[in-house]
Amino acid sequence: MTNQRKTIYDVIIGSPEHLSAEEIYLRAKKRYPSLAMGTVYRNLKLMEDAGEILHIRTPDGADRYDKTTSKHDHMECIQCGQFVDLPTHDLLGLIREQTGMEIQSYQINAKGICSECMNKN
Ligand SMILES: [Zn+2]
Ligand SMILES: [Zn+2]
Numbered sequence: 001m002t003n004q005r006k007t008i009y010d011v012i013i014g015s016p017e018h019l020s021a022e023e024i025y026l027r028a029k030k031r032y033p034s035l036a037m038g039t040v041y042r043n044l045k046l047m048e049d050a051g052e053i054l055h056i057r058t059p060d061g062a063d064r065y066d067k068t069t070s071k072h073d074h075m076e077c078i079q080c081g082q083f084v085d086l087p088t089h090d091l092l093g094l095i096r097e098q099t100g101m102e103i104q105s106y107q108i109n110a111k112g113i114c115s116e117c118m119n120k121n
Contacts, residue, residue, distance in 0.1 A: 005043045007032045012053055013067050018074070018083040020062035059109060077114035086110055 001009070011027045012019065019027070025040045044065060048055045054066040056074065064083055073086040092103055113121075 002043075004028075004032060004035060004039055005046070007035070008040060008043050009047060009052065012047075012065055015067075018056060018064040018066050020064055022062065024065060073108040073110065075110040075112055077117055078111050079113055079117040082114045082116070084114065 007028045008024060010031075011024050015027070017023075021037075021040055021044060024044070025035070025037050028040065029035045044053070044055070047053045048065075051069060054069050056064040056066055058064065058076070061076075061081070068085065073088045074083055075086045076083050086108065088108065096102055
């Protein structure tokens with residue numbers, strides 16, 4: 001792994017959030033000032049192909065990158081844009097129980113209001 005790639009990877013691993021390429025770039029650049037945006041994109045693609053990170057494509061807004069690589073879903077806060085993991089495991093079990101059907105593929109595009117924004121309202 002090159003130093004640049006390691007720096008980018010460390011930024012993703014070290015963040016509890018789901019960062020966009022731009023956010024990853026800005027954070028990695030602090031540690032590696034000569035870093036170029038193109039290098040970030042190239043390395044993100046390499047890490048995605050290697051299964052080290054998950055590339056999340058969102059219908060609106062910037063794509064995000066995730067250190068959790070197992071299949072999982074997300075919810076976006078419509079007020080602050082916070083992007084969090086959605087615990088859908090129980091949901092799939094419930095669906096199987098009620099329909100007898102084992103889901104093979106699905107897509108969830110969940111939007112809501114996060115607890116922080118709810119407290120502010
Ligand atoms: Zn929010
Ligand atoms: Zn996630």
